[in-house]
Amino acid sequence: MTTSDSVILLVEDNPQDEELTLRAFKKSKILNPIVVARDGVEALDFLFARGAHAGRDPSVMPQLILLDLKLPKMDGLEVLEQIRADERTRLLPVVILTSSVEDQDRLRGYGLGANSYVRKPVDFTQFIEAVRQLGLYWLVLNESAPKLAGGQR
């Protein structure tokens, strides 16, 4: 089930790419709140409500995770691996959103359980269209996995 207030987690270290992605969401009329994590550690801190995000309610999970691969501290594939390894997050939709179309990245990304792999186009008009389609698919069309009964913490 989707509501317009379900959160999107954007994992992106480049501030200009962040601003462009937020702009692309706005242009695509996707108004969901977007949480930005600037490195892999921060992304996991948000998901597991620890560190700087210790105060948040860990039972509320993002509707969609947009994951860049090249990140400081812990790269995107490592973040994905940890997301898939934890009962609380293993079924969350993760879309890799990156510059790379290297075979090795795509193979490892899918191998680690990415739901989708999208290359960021240089042409911003195409980027907006990619974001619009991602939003439509993952926030509206797609039905995500039901929450586990007994809500494991």
Next chain:
Amino acid sequence: MQEGRVVGREASRDERSEEALARAEREAAEAKRELESLCYAVSHDLRAPLRAIDGFGLALAEDYADVLDDEGRRYLGYIRTSAQRMALLIDELLSLSRISTADLAPARVDLTAVALAAVQRLRAAHPQRRVEVSVEEGLTAVGDSRLLAIVLDALVDNAWKFTGKRARARIEVGTTRTGDGPAFFVRDDGAGFDMAFAGKLFGAFQRFHPSSDFEGTGVGLATVQRIVRRHGGRVWAQAEVDRGATFYFTLGSQEPHP
């Protein structure tokens, strides 16, 4: 530095020394890995600034249209097209370097079918063009099917492109006897080029025509040459300005079978 080079040269000459051979192989593998990681960095890191140039260029055009006059908006257009073009060049450079390092998977390849598919694709993309095409039956070769398809696609694309200013054009794909023995060829009756510059034909990003006349990045023939060389073959061309061009290629020990 100089000392190191001298040592390196002597070692590579000593072909009977297995140790030297093993060392050369290790160095080649290391160089290949370095090239691959460089390409990886290029594909990641060079695209991000381009995305910013294009994206914020568009943002400026959208949000500040009222404070820009026509000339200002035109300049912004140039900035964006240039960023997009550079992205294309990066992609092509990357695929060129990938071709140099890709492992070959040799199999018998039906070159007639590959050429006909390329023509069909071009006809669908440019239905208004009138091009008479003849492709010899039964052209086959042993090689990497994906890479050989890139060769024929690029040569047929080229022939199609450089006959673009002809009301009626003719493209021919086949085999012929040359001074170098039998070779495949792709011939067109298009713009051709001055043979004085033939030496530059296969250099990456070399272009013979202004982009206003013929689009392109100048990577196609460089790619063709790399692939043909990796198959132990040779590629060359014969042309005359405004009288068309013929590209010939061999594939090493694989003689064309007409």
